[in-house]
Each structure stands twice: as structure tokens, then as C-alpha cells.
Amino acid sequence: MGIEVELGIERELRRVRELRDYHLLDMPPAAELEAVVRVAAAVAKVPAATLNLLDDRSQYMLTTVGFPSRQCDRDDSMCAVRLAQGVFVHLPDARAEPDYRDNPWVTGVLGRIVFYASAPLISPAGNVMGTLCVFDDKPGHLSTEQIERLTDLAGIVVAFFERRRNARLTAQLKETIQAREQWTRTVLDSIDEAVVAVDADGRVSMVNRAAREIHPPDVDMTGGLTGAAERFQLYEPDGRTLVADDDLPLRVAMRTGEPVLGRELVFQSSVRGTRSVRANAAPLKSAAGEVTGAVVAIHDVSAEHTRRRIIEEAHGRLATANAELRRSNSDLTDFAGAVSHDLVAPLAAVGGYLELLSDLEPQEGGRGDEWVRAAAQAVVRMRDLIDALLGYAAAGSAPVRTRPVPLGDLLDQVLQDLAGDIVEAGARVAVPAVLPTLTGDPVLIRQLLQNLIGNAVKYRDPSRSCQIDISAGPDSVLIADNGIGIPPGRREEVFDMFTRVDGLPVPGHGIGLSSCLRIAERHGGTITIGETPGGGTTVVVTLPGKPSDHG
Incomplete structure (x- = not known):
């Protein structure tokens, strides 16, 4: 297959895609098109005119004047003969034209057209979608001015097609935007963070469910940013100082064109009481980069602050307990030293005296030596117990x-x-x-x-x-x-x-x-x-x- 043939096939595919994109065959012809066809017949001074559209298989008469509409195969169409050339066709007598004289519309099979003229309907993309035709059953001729007027009428038809397509696309786009807006509203209303958007003038353009619920019904949610801190009871983290208008996260984002992240605020509401919140704001920009508004998300961090306070208090109690533990360990070490001195030393003295007593001559019939041995064994047990206690204390307190x-x-x-x-x-x-x-x-x-x-x-x-x-x-x-x-x-x-x-x-x-x-x-x-x-x-x-x- 040659390159020119491949290019021709590709052009034809593009032409048919664009024709179908106009959706012209899906709806009845408008009154404006019928009027244009009537004007075309009057300009050419002929009894019949038609507006034809051609796809890859058929010719469709969108509207006609002077004869009933009739669909035919593309191969039988007179308009299809020179459609690809995209030029005005002027045939004073089609019977004398080699590429038209055997056409069914000329021979009598479908019609007996003698005079034929057609202006191509060329889209802004350069594709020929059909023709505006005028014809008669006898020879005829158009002047240059008539040809120009018919060409103008063809342009009017194409402009009508464009207007209809743009209206359809606009309607579809509107539906898409409305669906996306509804989706966005549904998503925003499903979250528990308050979200508020403002336009370029600082007036509220969107408020989600969470933002509405934290305010009493009588609070104006549609006003501007001036006085917003007082209206919405927004305070600095100290809970006493109202936020200045110029320091509102929305206004800062609009003024600087940069996001505002982690702005800590205190919000006082008759509905939910005093709450600590964290605000993140961002500017809204047009395709040209101009700031057209801003949006802020407000997250309630009261629970987080409470947890942080509890943790800090626990850390404080833990530090106190550790200090007390260190003091106790120190006291235990001191106690171990005291035990070593105050108990072990006297036990050693008692053991020494018992040894001296054991060296004395036993009294006849006496049990003194038995008592001495028992006392000595008790001293050894006491000393072992003290050593064990000291070892236990050292195991727990020594660094x-x-x-x-x-x-x-x-x-x-x-x-x-x-x-x-x-x-x-x-x-x-x-x-x-x-x-x-x-x-x-x-x-x-x-x-x-x-x-x-x-x-x-x-x-x-x-x-x-x-x-x-x-x-x-x-x-x-x-x-x-x-x-x-x-x-x-x-x-x-x-x-x-x-x-x-x-x-x-x-x-x-x-x-x-x-x-x-x-x-x-x-x-x-x-x-x-x-x-x-x-x-x-x-x-x-x-x-x-x-x-x-x-x-």
C-alpha cells in the first residue's frame, strides 16, 4: 500500500470521527438549517436543494427543499465523487460529465438530476463533513456571485454545527462540573474537619458540614474576612487574644500566595465549648497563577493537647518518682553502711566474748558450754543474714x-x-x-x-x-x-x-x-x-x- 493511500485512509478516518462527534444524525434538523436550505435554492434559482452528510458508508439528507428526503449508499452519492477535494462543484449538465453521467441520481434510478452544484461543509479542523447542494432536472448555470453566496451559506451551516456541538459540550461540561461539585461536597461533608473556602474578595464560597455544626445557627457563615475572628470567636493560643484580621490563616494565604501550616488557635463556641484547633490554609490559584481565593481546614486538637498534658504530667510524676527512688536507694546504701557498722561490729564483739567463755573451765554438771555454742551459732546465723541483706541491697542500688x-x-x-x-x-x-x-x-x-x-x-x-x-x-x-x-x-x-x-x-x-x-x-x-x-x-x-x- 502506497504512502498516499495510507494518508488518504487516515484522513478519512479523522473526517468520519469528527462528523460523528458533532452528533448531527442523532437529532432532528433545526428550523435554522431548513431556512438556510430554502435560501440556497432561492440563491441558485432552482426548485430543489438539500443538506447532505456523508460518513464511511452512507449519505444522509439532513434536510431538503423541493423533493422528499432519501438516504442512499455513499457509492451512489453525487456529493461523494469530489468530496475529498473539498472544492465547490458546479455542473451545468451532469449528463456531460464522465464521472457523473452514470450516477444513479442522474440516470433515473434514484433521480434525474441535470444541473448540480454543491458547496463543501468544511469544519474548522479542515474535514469535509458533507455538502450544501442545489440541483434541477434541466441544465443551469451559476454566476460567480451565486457561487460565493452558496459558499457563505455553507459556512453558516458549519457555524451552526459548531454552535450546536459547543452547546452540547458545554452542557456535558456543566453536568460534569455539577457532578464533581456534588462529589466534593459529599466528601467534605463526610469528614469531621471543618473546611471553609473564600473567593478573591474574601467572601465565604463554601462551608462543609463540620464547619456549620460548630457554630450556632445565628452565626453569619457567608460574610467576609473582616471581623471574622470576632464573629467566629477565634483566639490566639492563650485563649484570650482575638486573632487579628490580617493574621487569619485564610488572609495570610491569600496575601502571601503560600500555604499556612499548623497555625495553632483557640476556638470558643457556645455549641462545643472552648476547643484547641490547628489550621492549615492554602491559596487557590487560576491557571495564570493569580490568587482567586483560599481554603482552610481546621482540625480539633483538644484531645491531642489533653494527651500531651497528661503525658507531661506523667513525666513530671515519673521524674519525681525517680528522684524519690534515687533518694531511697541512697538511703538504702546509707542504711547498709549503718547495718554494717551498727550490727556487724557488735555481733563480732559478742562472738569474741563467746569464744572467751568457751575457753573457761566448764562447771561440773553445768550447761554453760552448751549455751555458749548455741549463742555462737546464733551469731553466725545473724551475720550470714546481715551479709545476705547487704548483698540484696547492693544488687538493687549499686550503679x-x-x-x-x-x-x-x-x-x-x-x-x-x-x-x-x-x-x-x-x-x-x-x-x-x-x-x-x-x-x-x-x-x-x-x-x-x-x-x-x-x-x-x-x-x-x-x-x-x-x-x-x-x-x-x-x-x-x-x-x-x-x-x-x-x-x-x-x-x-x-x-x-x-x-x-x-x-x-x-x-x-x-x-x-x-x-x-x-x-x-x-x-x-x-x-x-x-x-x-x-x-x-x-x-x-x-x-x-x-x-x-x-x-
Whole structure:
């Protein structure tokens, strides 16, 4: 297919699309078109005239004068012969024209046209949509002036087509705008934020439901911006100073041409009381960039301010509580020192006197030496209890000073401290050759390990050899023994102060595990108790190395 043929096909497609876009065949002809056709017949001084439209298949006589309207195929149309040329056609005798003499409108099949003239109907886009035709059943001739007048009438017809199309498009556009306005109003009325728009003169042009509901019915919602702060009771954040007219977010947006974001205001309404609001305003601009108005959205932030006040008050109470906690910890440290001096020292003196009494000659038949031994044992128990209490106080109040802690070195020190108890119990402690480096306070971690390993030795099963296995991960330590174990229902309770498992023959104060829990929690970690396969207790301690808020 040649290029010219392809271009011709494309032009024809464009022509037919534009013809259909006029929707001329969808409605009856207007009286103006009938008048134009009558004038055309009078100008040509012939009895018949017609207004023809041609699509890709047919010719339609939109209106006629002097003969009845009749549709025909495009191939049979006289107007279609030179339609693509878009020129005025003037045939004094169509029977003498080679490309017309065999046409059905000439031969008598559809008509007996002899004289024929047509002015093309050319759209502003340059497409020929049809023709304004005049004809007779006998030869005729048009003067130059007649041809010009018929061409003018064809232009009038096209102008009418344009007017009708523009009216239809305008109506459609109006419907679209009305639908969009209704959609916009529906959306704006469905939200709980107040939205107000003003025109270039500052007069209110749109108010949504939320904006209407926050004002009493007697408030004028259509007035301008002058005096709007007093009319709508808009105040500065202090709740006492009316907003100046020039400082209203809408007026600022219109004056500067820039958005106003996060403007804090106080709104006093007889309907909703005093409310804190945040206003965001933006200018409305034309296609040329001129400010034609502004719109503001008002968000009620009263609840947000209340939450913020509650949070600030809670922070204040928390700060006070932390200060009191620090004071209590300081008092506890002072108390621990006082206990160390005021209780331990006298106990040491009592123990010394008891030793002196034990060196004296026993009285015959007396029970003095028995009483001395009992008193000495009570002193030892009291001293152990005081040491345990002091350890518990230190575990909860001493500052957590984290740093890398080589677990192997720390365990060596702990096992050395417990060597006497371990040997006496005949216990075997298994420690891996390689242990990780933890992050934490070495003093507190040492106290924790000493308590846990000491418990494993103390609460051993007398029916078998004591076995203690120690292992560790990057931030955890596991200590498993084959001792007497802890019943499942008591494994949480044993972390409480002064709690011991009933029926155990082993002496203790029920403070050691409480201290271990405090140490783990102050490192941001946990401590859990489980059962060792085959019997016994397995304690797992995690030490992430991140002190808790109470560390």
C-alpha cells in the first residue's frame, strides 16, 4: 500500500470521527438549517436543494427543499465523487460529465438530476463533513456571485454545527462540573474537619458540614474576612487574644500566595465549648497563577493537647518518682553502711566474748558450754543474714557499670571463693575451656554466679555425687546441677524475698535468688528455672548488657 493511500485512509478516518462527534444524525434538523436550505435554492434559482452528510458508508439528507428526503449508499452519492477535494462543484449538465453521467441520481434510478452544484461543509479542523447542494432536472448555470453566496451559506451551516456541538459540550461540561461539585461536597461533608473556602474578595464560597455544626445557627457563615475572628470567636493560643484580621490563616494565604501550616488557635463556641484547633490554609490559584481565593481546614486538637498534658504530667510524676527512688536507694546504701557498722561490729564483739567463755573451765554438771555454742551459732546465723541483706541491697542500688567481662576469668575467681564448700561437698564442677566475654557489671555478675553455684552446692542430692555443669552463650549463662531440684509450682515463687522450699534440711535465708533476679533485671535480662534431665535444677540467665530503666 502506497504512502498516499495510507494518508488518504487516515484522513478519512479523522473526517468520519469528527462528523460523528458533532452528533448531527442523532437529532432532528433545526428550523435554522431548513431556512438556510430554502435560501440556497432561492440563491441558485432552482426548485430543489438539500443538506447532505456523508460518513464511511452512507449519505444522509439532513434536510431538503423541493423533493422528499432519501438516504442512499455513499457509492451512489453525487456529493461523494469530489468530496475529498473539498472544492465547490458546479455542473451545468451532469449528463456531460464522465464521472457523473452514470450516477444513479442522474440516470433515473434514484433521480434525474441535470444541473448540480454543491458547496463543501468544511469544519474548522479542515474535514469535509458533507455538502450544501442545489440541483434541477434541466441544465443551469451559476454566476460567480451565486457561487460565493452558496459558499457563505455553507459556512453558516458549519457555524451552526459548531454552535450546536459547543452547546452540547458545554452542557456535558456543566453536568460534569455539577457532578464533581456534588462529589466534593459529599466528601467534605463526610469528614469531621471543618473546611471553609473564600473567593478573591474574601467572601465565604463554601462551608462543609463540620464547619456549620460548630457554630450556632445565628452565626453569619457567608460574610467576609473582616471581623471574622470576632464573629467566629477565634483566639490566639492563650485563649484570650482575638486573632487579628490580617493574621487569619485564610488572609495570610491569600496575601502571601503560600500555604499556612499548623497555625495553632483557640476556638470558643457556645455549641462545643472552648476547643484547641490547628489550621492549615492554602491559596487557590487560576491557571495564570493569580490568587482567586483560599481554603482552610481546621482540625480539633483538644484531645491531642489533653494527651500531651497528661503525658507531661506523667513525666513530671515519673521524674519525681525517680528522684524519690534515687533518694531511697541512697538511703538504702546509707542504711547498709549503718547495718554494717551498727550490727556487724557488735555481733563480732559478742562472738569474741563467746569464744572467751568457751575457753573457761566448764562447771561440773553445768550447761554453760552448751549455751555458749548455741549463742555462737546464733551469731553466725545473724551475720550470714546481715551479709545476705547487704548483698540484696547492693544488687538493687549499686550503679550498673557495664564493660566487657571475660566469663572464664570471673568463674575462676568465683570457684576459688567457693573452693572450700565445693571440696567439702565432694562436688564436681564442669567448665568449658573456652567461654565468651559478656557485657555487664563484673561485681554484680560475680555476685550472681557465686549465689547460683553456691546454691547448686548447698542444695545437692545426698544420694548421689554432686555434679554442676556450666555453659554459656554470647549473652547467657546456664548452670545445671543434679541436686534435689525445685518443684514446678514453686519456680516463680522462689525469687521472692525470704522464700524457701518447704521441708529442705539445708540452712538458708531465701534471699540469694531474689538478689540474682535483681541483678539480671538491672542488666535488662532474665533468669528462669527449669529441670535438669535426670533430676536437678537448671538456671538460665540472660545478660544482654543493656541496663534497664532502673539500672
